[in-house]
Each structure stands twice: as C-alpha cells, then as structure tokens.
Amino acid sequence: xxxxxxxxxxxxxxxxxxxxxxxxxxxxxxxxxxxxxxITAIGVxxxxxxxxxxxxxxxxxxxxxAHGIDMLILWILFFEMAVLYFxxxxxxxxRLAAPKVAWTGFWLMVVGGIMTNxxxxxxxxxxxxxSYVPMQAAPHFYLGLILTAVGALLGCTVFFGTLVVAxxxxxxxxxxxxxxxxxxTAAIIAVFTILSGAGILVPTFLWSVGLIKEVDAQLYxxxxxxxxxxxxxxxxxxxxxxxxxxPAIVIxxxxxxxxxxxxxxxxxxxxxxxxxxHHLLSDPGMSAEWKVLNTSYFMYFAVxxxxxxxxxxxxxxxxxxxxxxxxxxLFEWLRKAPWGNPAFAGMFISLVSFGFLGxxxxxxxxxxxxxxLMHNTFYVPGHFHTTVVTGTTxxxxxxxxxxxxxxxxxxxxxxKLCQIQPYLFGIAMSITGLVMMGAGTLGVSRRHWDMAFxxxxxxxxxxxxxxxxxxxxxxxxxITIIGGGLWIFLVVGxxxxxxxxxxxxxxxxxxxxxxxxxxxxxxxxxxDHVGVPGTVVLVLALLVSFVLYYFVNWKYLxxxxxxx
Amino acid sequence: MSSILPPSRLWWKEPIAKTEWLWxxxxxxxxMIMFVMMIYWHIYGKQNLSNEAYKTSPEMFxxxxxxxxxxxxxxxxxxxxxxxxxxxxGGDGYLIAxxxxxxxxxxxxxxxxxxxxxxSMDYNHGFSLQPVxxxxxxxxxxxxxxxxxPTSTGTFAIVCNEYCGIGHHTMxxxxxxx
Numbered sequence: 028x029x030x031x032x033x034x035x036x037x038x039x040x041x042x043x044x045x046x047x048x049x050x051x052x053x054x055x056x057x058x059x060x061x062x063x064x065x066i067t068a069i070g071v072x073x074x075x076x077x078x079x080x081x082x083x084x085x086x087x088x089x090x091x092x093a094h095g096i097d098m099l100i101l102w103i104l105f106f107e108m109a110v111l112y113f114x115x116x117x118x119x120x121x122r123l124a125a126p127k128v129a130w131t132g133f134w135l136m137v138v139g140g141i142m143t144n145x146x147x148x149x150x151x152x153x154x155x156x157x158s159y160v161p162m163q164a165a166p167h168f169y170l171g172l173i174l175t176a177v178g179a180l181l182g183c184t185v186f187f188g189t190l191v192v193a194x195x196x197x198x199x200x201x202x203x204x205x206x207x208x209x210x211x212t213a214a215i216i217a218v219f220t221i222l223s224g225a226g227i228l229v230p231t232f233l234w235s236v237g238l239i240k241e242v243d244a245q246l247y248x249x250x251x252x253x254x255x256x257x258x259x260x261x262x263x264x265x266x267x268x269x270x271x272x273x274p275a276i277v278i279x280x281x282x283x284x285x286x287x288x289x290x291x292x293x294x295x296x297x298x299x300x301x302x303x304x305h306h307l308l309s310d311p312g313m314s315a316e317w318k319v320l321n322t323s324y325f326m327y328f329a330v331x332x333x334x335x336x337x338x339x340x341x342x343x344x345x346x347x348x349x350x351x352x353x354x355x356x357l358f359e360w361l362r363k364a365p366w367g368n369p370a371f372a373g374m375f376i377s378l379v380s381f382g383f384l385g386x387x388x389x390x391x392x393x394x395x396x397x398x399x400l401m402h403n404t405f406y407v408p409g410h411f412h413t414t415v416v417t418g419t420t421x422x423x424x425x426x427x428x429x430x431x432x433x434x435x436x437x438x439x440x441x442x443k444l445c446q447i448q449p450y451l452f453g454i455a456m457s458i459t460g461l462v463m464m465g466a467g468t469l470g471v472s473r474r475h476w477d478m479a480f481x482x483x484x485x486x487x488x489x490x491x492x493x494x495x496x497x498x499x500x501x502x503x504x505x506i507t508i509i510g511g512g513l514w515i516f517l518v519v520g521x522x523x524x525x526x527x528x529x530x531x532x533x534x535x536x537x538x539x540x541x542x543x544x545x546x547x548x549x550x551x552x553x554x555d556h557v558g559v560p561g562t563v564v565l566v567l568a569l570l571v572s573f574v575l576y577y578f579v580n581w582k583y584l585x586x587x588x589x590x591x
Numbered sequence: 592m593s594s595i596l597p598p599s600r601l602w603w604k605e606p607i608a609k610t611e612w613l614w615x616x617x618x619x620x621x622x623m624i625m626f627v628m629m630i631y632w633h634i635y636g637k638q639n640l641s642n643e644a645y646k647t648s649p650e651m652f653x654x655x656x657x658x659x660x661x662x663x664x665x666x667x668x669x670x671x672x673x674x675x676x677x678x679x680x681g682g683d684g685y686l687i688a689x690x691x692x693x694x695x696x697x698x699x700x701x702x703x704x705x706x707x708x709x710x711s712m713d714y715n716h717g718f719s720l721q722p723v724x725x726x727x728x729x730x731x732x733x734x735x736x737x738x739x740x741p742t743s744t745g746t747f748a749i750v751c752n753e754y755c756g757i758g759h760h761t762m763x764x765x766x767x768x769x
Contacts, residue, residue, distance in 0.1 A: 084757050118595055155754050159715045161731060162756070202602060205594040244715060244730045275594035282594055285602035287611050310728045311644035311709075311735035319629045327622030334618035338611065343594070395629045396638055402726040403717045403752040470724040472717070472752035476760045480750075483763035484669050484692070487721060487748035540597060556608060563610055570617065577625065581632075587723050589637045589704075589740035 030122050034538065035433045036531040038276065041538060042434065045126035046116035046189075050109040050434055052133060054427070057105035058518060060140065061420075064097035065511050072508065076501025077478060077494055084476040088153040091474065093144060095156030099415060100175065100258070101140045106423045107213065107265050108133070108182045113430075114210035114268065115189035120537050121198040124188030132181030139174030142167050155474060157255060160231060160242045169232035176221045176228070183214045183221075200542040205282055205289065206275070209268030212292040217261045219300055223253035245312035252303035259415060260299040263333070264292065266377065266422035270340045273374040273422075276429060277365055280347035283559070288339045294332035298324040305389075308398035318395045330390055337382045338566050344375075346557040357561045373425025373449030377418055380457045385414030387573050388464055397580045400587070403474075405500075406467025413460035416507075421453050424514050431518060437525030445517055452510030459503040466496035468583075640727065643736040652710040652734055656685035660695050668696060675767070678705050683736075686749075686764070688716035688729045690756060693749045693764025700769050701744050709735045717753030720766070726752060741768040 031044045042050075070090040073081035082090065116123045123129060145167065146152040152164035190211070193199060203211070227250040233239045271288070274280035282288045304321030307313055324330060348360030365371045388410040392401050401407065428445060431437055439445050471478060471493050478489055478497065633639055664674040674695040678684035680703040687694040689712035699705055709718055711731040718727040727737060749764035 084760065088754065088757070119597075159753075162714045199597040201597040201599040204597050244732055248715075248728075248730070271594040279593065284605065284607050284611055285598050286605060287607055287615070307728075309640060309726055311730060311733040314642050315633060315639070319626075319633075323622075323626050323629070326626045330625075331615070331618040331622050334621075335615060338614045342611075390625070394625065396632050396636065396640070399638070399640060399725055399727065402728065403719065404724075404726060468724075470719065470721045470750070472719060472750055474754040474759075475752065478760075480760055480763050482758075482761040484671055484673065484761075485748065485763050485765050487750065487763055490722070558608075559610060563614075566614060570621065574621070581628070584638050585636070587638055587725055588720075588742050590725065591637070591639055591641060591704075591738045 029535070031533050031535050032120070032537045033533045034531045035436075036529050038429075038433045040117055040433055041120045043116050043122050043537070045129075046112045046123040047434065049123065049126065049129050049133065050112050050117075053105045053109040053112070054430065054434070055522075056133075056137060057102050057109065057423075058515060060097050060101035060105060061511070062515055063144070064094055064102055065508055065515065067091075067094035067097065068504070068508050068511075070094075072501055072504035074476065075497060076504075077497050079501065080477070085150070085153070087476050088155070088474075089147060089150055092153050092155050093147045096143055096147065096172075097140075098420075099156060100172070101136075103262055103415070103419060103423070104175065104179055105136065107217075107261065108136075108179070110265055110268070111182060111186040111210055111214060112189075114207045115186050115193070118204050118207050119189070119193035119199055120540055121189065121193035121196055122537065123185065124192045125185055128181050129185040132178040132185065135178030135181065136175045139171040139176075139178060141171070142174065143171030146171060157251065158231070159251075160234070160244055160247045163235055166232060166235040169228050169235055173225070173228050173232060176224050179217065180221045183217050186210070186214050196537070197539065198537050199540045202285075205285065206268045206272045208289055209264055209271060209292055212295050213261045213264035213268065215296050216257055216264060216299060220254055220257035220261060223250060223257065227251045227254065245310065248307060248310065249303060249312070252306040253300065256302045256305060257300050259411070260295065260302065262415060262419040263299070264295055266381075266419045267292075267336050267340070269422040269426050270336070270374055270378055271343070273370050273425060273429065274340070274344045274347065277368055277371045278344065278347045278351070280343040283339050283342045283346060287335060291332040291335040291339070294328050298329040298332075301325060302329070302393070305393040305398075308393070308395050309402040315395065322393050322395055322398075327390075333386055334566075334569075337378075337386070337569060338562060340378055341565055342559040342562040345559040345562045349557045349559075357564055360561060367446050368428075369445045369449050370425045370428040372446070373421050373428070373453065376449055376453035376457075377421040377425065380413055380417035380421070380453060380460075382569055383572060384457055384460055385410060385418050387569075387576055389414060390573070391577055391580050394577075394580070397584055399590070400580065400583055401467055403472060404467035405471040405473050405497075406464045408473050409460045409463030409465075409467055412463065413457060417453055417456045417460065421449065421456070424452065425449060427514075427518055431521050431525070432528055435522055436528040436530060437521045438528055439517065439521045440525050441517060441520070444513065448510060448513050448517060452507060452514060455503050455506035455510055459500055459507050462496045462499040462503065466493050466500060469493040469496065471497065641735070641737045645734045645736075646732060647710055647734040649710075649712045649731065652685075652708075653687065653712065655708070656687050656694075659683070659685045664695070665698065678707075680705075682706070683708060686718075687712060688718070688751070689713055691751070691758035691762040693751070693762065696765045696767065698767045698769065699741050701741050704738055704740045707737050707739055709737060714755045715753045716751050716755050716762070719750040719752040721748045721750055723747060728753065744768045
C-alpha cells in the first residue's frame with residue numbers, strides 16, 4: 028500500500044501516514060471514553076459522599092458499572108493502541124504492517140465499546156466491571172467486550188507485524204529501543220490477557236443466551252481475573268515505557284543500564300500474569316499453597332521488577348541532569364528539573380504516586396493473610412486509583428502534552444493551565460486514593476450504595492473517622508474530576524483551536540535511523556557513567572515506607588479474631 | 592543511548608553499576624522476606640484463612656443450615672423473627688448468605704473455637720465482620736468451613752461487601768459474642 032513519511036520539524040519524529048492516522052483516531056476515541064468515564068465518576072463520587080448521596084441505588088450501580096468499563100477498558104485500551112503504533116512505526120521509522128487489519132481492529136473496538144455501554148445504560152447489566160456469575164448481564168454486554176478484545180488483539184498483531192517490517196526493511200540497526208521493548212512487553216501480556224478473557228467471556232456469553240447451563244462461580248472468578256488483573260499489568264508495562272519515553276524526549280535521558288531495565292521488563296512477561304490470585308485470596312476454592320505462590324508472582328519477582336524500574340527511571344533522569352551540570356548536593360538535579368513542563372511534571376508525579384501509594388498498597392493488599400483485612404473494602408479501589416489513575420492515566424495525560432504538537436500539529440492552548448493540570452489532577456487523585464484506603468482500613472465496603480444501611484433489619488454505625496474519610500474522598504474526588512476535565516478541555520481545545528504547526532517535510536521513503544558507529548556506541552556505554560546518589564536516597568525512602576507499612580499491617584492482622 | 596533510539600547490540604555486554612546491583616539485591620532480599628513471611632504466618636501466626644471447602648448446592652447447604660437452626664435456636668429477634676442460634680462451643684455453625692440477608696443470627700462465646708460454614712444461595716456475597724474487620728468471599732456452590740475464635744465480646748455486624756444487586760446495602764447480619 029502506498030504511503031508517505033512525515034518528519035516532524037520540532038521533534039524529529041517520523042510519522043508514517045497510516046500509522047499517524049490510526050494513532051490520532053485511537054487517541055481521540057480514548058479521550059471521548061475518558062469523558063464518558065469522567066461524567067460517570069461524578070455520579071459515583073457524589074453518591075458515595077455521605078453528605079450528598081446523589082443517585083438512587085439502581086442508577087448508582089449502573090453508573091458504577093459504566094465507570095469501570097469505560098475507564099479501565101475503553102479509555103486505556105484505545106490509548107494503548109496509539110502507544111503501540113507509536114512505539115513500533117514511529118520509533119522504528121517504518122511503515123505500519125497491515126493498516127487495514129489495524130482499522131478493522133479499531134472499528135471492532137468502537138462497535139464493541141458502544142455495544143457494552145448500550146447494554147449498561149439500558150439498565151439490565153448493572154453487574155459491575157467484574158460481572159461475577161451467576162449475576163447475569165444482557166448478552167450484548169458480554170458480546171461488546173468480546174468484540175473489543177478481538178479488536179485489541181488485531182492491534183497487537185499489527186504491532187508485532189510492524190516490528191518484523193522494521194527488521195526486514197532495515198530501518199534501524201542494533202536492538203529495538205527501550206520504549207519499544209516496553210511496548211512489546213505490554214503487547215505480549217495483552218495477548219495472554221485477551222486469550223484468558225476469551226476463555227471466560229465466550230462461555231459466559233453463551234450462558235447468557237441460554238446455550239450453556241451454568242458457569243461455575245469460582246472458576247469464573249479465577250479465569251476472569253486472569254483477564255481483569257493482567258489487563259492492568261498491560262497498563263503497567265505501557266506506563267513504565269512512557270516513564271522512559273518522556274525524560275528521553277524532554278531532557279535527553281538514557282537508561283542507566285539497558286540490561287537491567289530490559290531484564291525488569293522480562294520479569295513482567297514471566298511473572299505478572301500470576302496476579303489473578305490477588306483477587307482470590309479470601310476465596311474458598313484455592314489452597315493456601317496456591318495462593319502464596321501465585322499472589323507473590325512466584326516469590327515477588329514482578330515486584331522486584333517494579334522496584335528496579337523505580338530506581339532506573341529516576342536514576343536516568345538524575346544522570347541526564349547531572350550531565351547537564353546540575354551536580355550540587357544530592358538533589359539539585361531534582362530541584363532544577365523541568366517542573367514547568369506538564370509532560371515531565373505529570374510523568375514524575377505518576378512515578379512517585381504509583382511507587383509510594385499504588386505499589387506499596389498493592390503488595391500489602393496482595394499478601395495472603397493481610398488480604399482478609401481489606402478484601403472488598405474501599406481499600407481496593409483506593410489502591411487501584413493510585414495505580415491505574417495516578418500511574419497509567421496520568422502518564423498517558425502527560426505524554427499527550429508531547430503528542431498534541433508532534434502528532435496533531437497543534438500548539439497547546441493556555442500553557443499556564445497546562446502547567447497546572449498535572450499537579451491538580453495528580454495530587455488530588457493521590458490524596459483521594461489515600462483517604463479511600465483509610466476508609467477501607469476501617470472496613471468501609473466498596474461498591475456499596477449506603478454506608479448507613481437504610482432499610483436493613485439491624486443497625487451498624489461506622490466509626491466517625493470512616494465518615495470523615497468518605498467525605499474527604501468526595502471532596503478530593505471532585506477536585507480530581509475537575510483536574511481530569513481540565514485536561515480534556517485543554518486537549519480538545521488545542522485540537523480544535525490550537526495554533527497550527529508546520530507539518531515538516533514529507534517523503535515517500537522512510538529515512539532510516541542513522542547507525543551508530545562502534546566507537547560512538549562504546550563511548551555511550553561505560554565511559555560516561557554518572558553516579559546517582561539522589562536516586563539512592565529516594566529509593567531508600569521508598570523501601571523504609573514499604574517495610575514499615577508492611578509490618579504495621581501484620582500487627583493489625585495479629586489483633587483480629589483467631590482464624591485457622 | 593536514549594530510550595527512544597535503538598542501542599547497538601553491545602548493550603548486552605555493558606557492565607552494571609554497583610548501586611544498581613545493590614538495589615537489585617535489596618529488592619530481591621525484600622521479596623524473599625515477604626515470601627517467607629506468609630509461610631511463617633501459616634506456621635506461627637494465628638490468623639490464617641481455612642482451606643477447608645466443599646462443593647455444594649444451595650439446596651444441600653440450606654438443608655444442613657435449617658437442621659442446625661432447628662436444633663440450636665434460643666430465641667428470635669426483630670419483627671421478622673430472625674432466629675438467634677447458639678453455636679455449641681467447639682462445634683459447627685451455619686451461616687446462609689442470600690438476597691439480602693445473613694441468616695440466622697449466631698451467638699458465640701469468647702475464647703471458644705467454632706467451625707463456621709459459609710455459603711451463598713444465589714450470587715457472590717462478601718462476609719465482612721465489623722468492627723473486627725475480617726473479610727471473606729462467599730461463593731454459591733462452595734461451602735467454606737472457617738475456624739474462628741472470637742477474642743472480644745459484644746454485638747458484631749456482618750456487612751455484605753460483595754455487590755449483590757439493588758438491596759445490597761440492606762444486607763446486614765449479626766453475631767453476638769458473650
């Protein structure tokens with residue numbers, strides 16, 4: 028298929044015409060889903076805020092189901108398709124393999140997403156994101172998800188094909204870049220995830236139309252979570268890739284060690300999928316041995332991988348800043364980092380919030396016995412709002428500040444507001460996540476319409492602190508929604524009204540990435556090694572918080588009733 | 592090399608800095624500590640979730656629970672006449688989760704060990720004992736036998752914390768500990 032290659036004059040990135048169009052469309056649809064998800068977030072947060080209790084229960088559960096599906100699946104998945112095409116076609120400067128397949132995938136995802144949303148808003152499919160059987164949704168709820176998954180699988184296939192094209196056309200020499208490697212990790216996990224999803228959603232769909240008599244409730248939970256949890260691990264691999272991407276573009280950072288960072292991605296591929304077990308720790312159907320081995324990603328190897336990225340990502344930033352001359356003391360490199368650049372600020376807040384809040388809480392929550400203190404409490408959404416939202420969503424928002432000028436060729440409008448947005452959204456979401464976890468620690472349930480239990484035969488009064496935490500969740504949740512709405516406003520505003528930027532030169536042949544001479548390569552590696560003492564201090568702070576919080580929870584556990 | 596440019600294949604031979612090795616070592620050791628901690632707690636800890644579970648059906652479980660209730664009820668409470676059932680110390684107690692109540696009310700004694708059988712008649716439910724804060728998934732078709740020993744006295748609530756439909760928030764049960 029005939030195609031052209033455009034070299035962006037400001038970034039030097041080279042966009043192939045088909046890939047460019049696909050990236051744009053996927054990114055735009057992603058933003059639309061974020062908008063729908065954000066509107067549903069208002070309903071969720073204003074209902075759980077005890078002072079308001081906005082919606083009646085039926086509408087609340089409908090809206091909550093939509094919020095989960097639209098945010099966790101549709102917003103993130105569409106954006107990830109754009110990331111995959113960027114990391115393959117753009118970074119490797121080659122044509123996209125089989126653009127028609129990619130478009131088929133895109134339209135399947137669009138149709139699937141709309142179909143599932145129609146099912147939800149018709150009101151007969153308020154089964155939550157997890158749709159645990161035997162609670163049944165309308166058949167088109169499941170069918171829409173299946174179509175979306177097939178579409179995403181096609182997108183992954185195009186990504187793999189594009190890697191092959193680049194190799195065959197020799198558009199680069201050496202190994203694929205780190206960011207592409209991270210995207211490859213995400214795509215491999217995605218294939219596993221989608222196949223697991225097919226393994227459970229297809230039978231469940233057949234059950235919903237009456238062709239299968241029963242789907243076992245425990246089996247469903249196990250296989251569904253191989254979809255549900257692994258899909259969040261795709262996000263981790265994708266947003267870690269973006270953590271490497273943004274500092275590389277903004278301050279010219281390079282990985283401390285390619286071997287270490289890539290090794291960490293490899294550990295993700297090998298072990299992340301076991302995390303399905305995180306959701307089954309308080310279930311009857313599995314043995315303790317199974318739970319211990321799986322919940323720890325086979326002895327915490329995937330946690331180790333995340334801790335490694337937690338070192339190498341800020342380490343790469345520190346090394347780059349020190350090379351630029353910010354060498355005073357432990358933290359001059361950090362103080363003089365480009366905090367006014369929303370892409371960098373967003374990326375760094377994402378890193379810190381994911382590490383300190385989402386990461387630590389996730390490991391504690393995923394400890395076999397400690398899970399009993401938190402299973403199905405408000406702690407769980409508190410945890411994943413500091414992984415999927417401050418981690419993934421904020422990283423995606425941050426990289427968009429770079430994509431709008433290069434990919435969409437528009438200048439961002441209102442630069443001052445752009446600067447504020449990542450702080451507003453990132454900090455408000457982090458606080459929201461923290462107070463959600465606080466309420467969960469006190470026992471407050473997730474997915475629950477009324478913490479006052481109106482209409483129950485008995486009364487139970489939550490501690491006053493729980494009401495305070497839920498009130499704070501409401502307050503900071505609303506600020507988060509404002510921060511997210513601001514991002515949508517800025518991005519859509521820039522796409523429509525931003526100053527048009529130059530397209531740059533267009534050619535009908537790709538310009539390959541210049542090969543490194545062996546001498547240049549040698550000087551890149553080894554000889555210019557820079558120490559990263561500031562990063563060492565940061566990761567030690569993470570470790571101390573981690574260890575303390577971990578053992579505090581064992582202490583809590585030792586105080587409850589005896590169980591054996 | 593930048594993270595967005597292809598490195599030459601020499602990257603595989605490049606040495607790893609000492610601080611990176613050190614951090615990898617720390618992360619590995621911490622992972623092992625956390626792993627061993629779960630096993631240690633199974634041996635020495637006093638809060639481990641029981642592994643005893645059986646496949647069952649709503650009818651089978653309800654029959655066992657009704658027999659238990661018929662034999663051990665000491666009084667009824669509320670205008671719905673919910674039976675309060677005294678579980679024999681050291682014995683078996685049955686708790687039914689269904690849309691939208693926990694049935695019956697159990698009465699326990701502090702310091703005694705009980706085998707509490709949990710199952711659901713319909714959807715997934717969540718056994719959330721408050722304010723103790725113990726949370727266990729209750730799944731239809733599975734009978735989970737949880738051994739528990741109350742360490743405090745008073746009136747405890749069982750909140751349902753797995754979404755089970757429109758009346759989810761009214762699904763509140765009760766346990767007395769004397």
